[in-house]
Amino acid sequence: MSSTPTTDHGDTTLVIGAGPAGLATARALAARGLPYHQVERHSGVGGIWDIDAPGSPMYEAAHFISSRTLSGFPGFPMGEDLPDYPDHRQVLGYLREFAAAHGLTDAVEFGRSVTGVRAADGGYAVTFDDGRTTRYGAVVCCSGAQWTPRLPEIPASSTVEVMHSKDYRDLDQLRGRRVLVIGGGNSACDIVVDAARVADRAVLSMRRGYWFIPKHVFGVPSDVFAARGPHLPKRVEQAVFGFVLTRLYGRPERLGLPKPDHRVFETHPVLNSNLFLALQHGDVVPRPGIADVVGTTVTFTDGSTEDVDLVIAATGYRHVIPYAQELFGGGEHPDLYLTAFSREHEGLFGIGFTETNSGAYGHVDGLAQLVAAHLADRRDDPAAYRKFRSMVRHERPDLSGGIRFDDSPRHAGYVDADALTAFRREVMGRMGWRAEHGVPAPALVAVPS
Known part of the structure; x- marks a missing residue:
């Protein structure tokens, strides 16, 4: 310089x-x-x-x-x-x-x-x-x-291909592959739903639970619905909206996702109306956090395993x-x-x-x-x-x-x-x-x- x-x-x-x-x-x-x-x-x-x-x-x-x-x-x-x-x-x-x-x-x-x-x-x-x-x-x-990108630590024993969501573009990267997506944010949800359409297997690994907000509530965009509603104290609003979400979607753990460990709004909002449908159809397989990777075999914290050939880290x-x-x-x-x-x-x-x-x-x-x-x-x-x-x-x-x-x-x-x-x-x-x-x-x- x-x-x-x-x-x-x-x-x-x-x-x-x-x-x-x-x-x-x-x-x-x-x-x-x-x-x-x-x-x-x-x-x-x-x-x-x-x-x-x-x-x-x-x-x-x-x-x-x-x-x-x-x-x-x-x-x-x-x-x-x-x-x-x-x-x-x-x-x-x-x-x-x-x-x-x-x-x-x-x-x-x-x-x-x-x-x-x-x-x-x-x-x-x-x-x-x-x-x-x-x-x-x-x-x-x-x-x-x-x-x-913020990348997770992948064990040296792994031979699986790993990419960050930053490098994901379209379905051609997923077609016919066994895909594991790591993360619980908006990109992770979008990408694993893409994988459900064309991959041989689509797996979502989430080490913790999140609240998922539908893009529409009672026929209007969720943020418009919230803006039109009564302005309540934040703690009351969190309780009310959490109650509404469980009535609209059911509890995430019912579909194999981790239970949220926080109140609604305490993490960045995840707006997705397709993930729950893909889980309900069995097109996406939910797994907890990763414990180890040896070769192409991923072991999760609950002892379950998946054989994959592509890991996409949607980890922020x-x-x-x-x-x-x-x-x-x-x-x-x-x-x-x-x-x-x-x-x-x-x-x-x-x-x-x-x-x-x-x-x-x-x-x-x-x-x-x-x-x-x-x-x-x-x-x-x-x-x-x-x-x-x-x-x-x-x-x-x-x-x-x-x-x-x-x-x-x-x-x-x-x-x-x-x-x-x-x-x-x-x-x-x-x-x-x-x-x-x-x-x-x-x-x-x-x-x-």
Whole structure:
């Protein structure tokens, strides 16, 4: 890395990534007339939703797990011609329409990667994949969290093929094989249901129990049903919804799945209406956690065995920002105010790394609005800027919403959607900020020479 930036754009904000978070950030900055430069390593906008982008974890069966009704960006709802739960290509189309409608696409520099970010002279020296270094006044990291897989330990005695769900794409990888899927999240459920259609055998290994939420409740999307219902205290809501789920689905253990060891909503929601049907038909075989693997024989914790030739580990991702990991504290869940503002490093932000129990686009837009308003204050109102920086350094709001989230690596930085929204709105009010969602003239884009 060059020790001295070759180009200086100290009045410009760098936005890294042109997925949902990057697009929301670009819109918010442009609406306030703030100069920004946006880079995207792939050839188009969309982030992980572009299945053709190298490194994308998308697979053909992937759909939104939040409904179309509640998933669009503020001021730009998803079209009513879309199904309740759009597939990945429809989501990508929506993102590209959003970018085009707000004049964002032409302002992105595609095919350019960031390899390093470090503090420098009151801003940040950013090194790109061509070796050049540019200084920016602020950096917003919007590169997402689903790129670095978390793999389980497989014994050396195993000869079975192992892949992470990140590398799964379509049915051709499963056809005629004996497939074991490890995990209990949304990807695991989708993939094992795919395997049930074309594999010789489809097995699902879950070391612990989860609550499974149907995509529709009484004929409407589950999140719409919840939004329309009465707002009860969280403990009451957990009890009521848990009761409803057992009446709709029956108890998971009746189908051979582990009994949930937590209350509903204490882990990331798993929305799937097909897994239970596949289990009821005998098309998916449930197994507990893995005890050992010798050759191609997998032994489970209950003593049962399966002979398999493909293991797909749907075991999640490490939430890392490899090009700026030290600036974010070195761990997987950095200590960020409102999940977005670096407490230690002024002008450093991360948007799109929030783990919460609802659709993401409203949250990334709300955080982008906060970042843009804060940067506008740096330009226009230094006293307000200093006031907010003090809040960032010292306030530690409780964003759990009264839910005791699961003690696991994924949930270490988890927040409740309602609590996050409420506090974000409180902050907007305290600072006298308002959201800017209009379609501005093209923003000033400073592209390094």
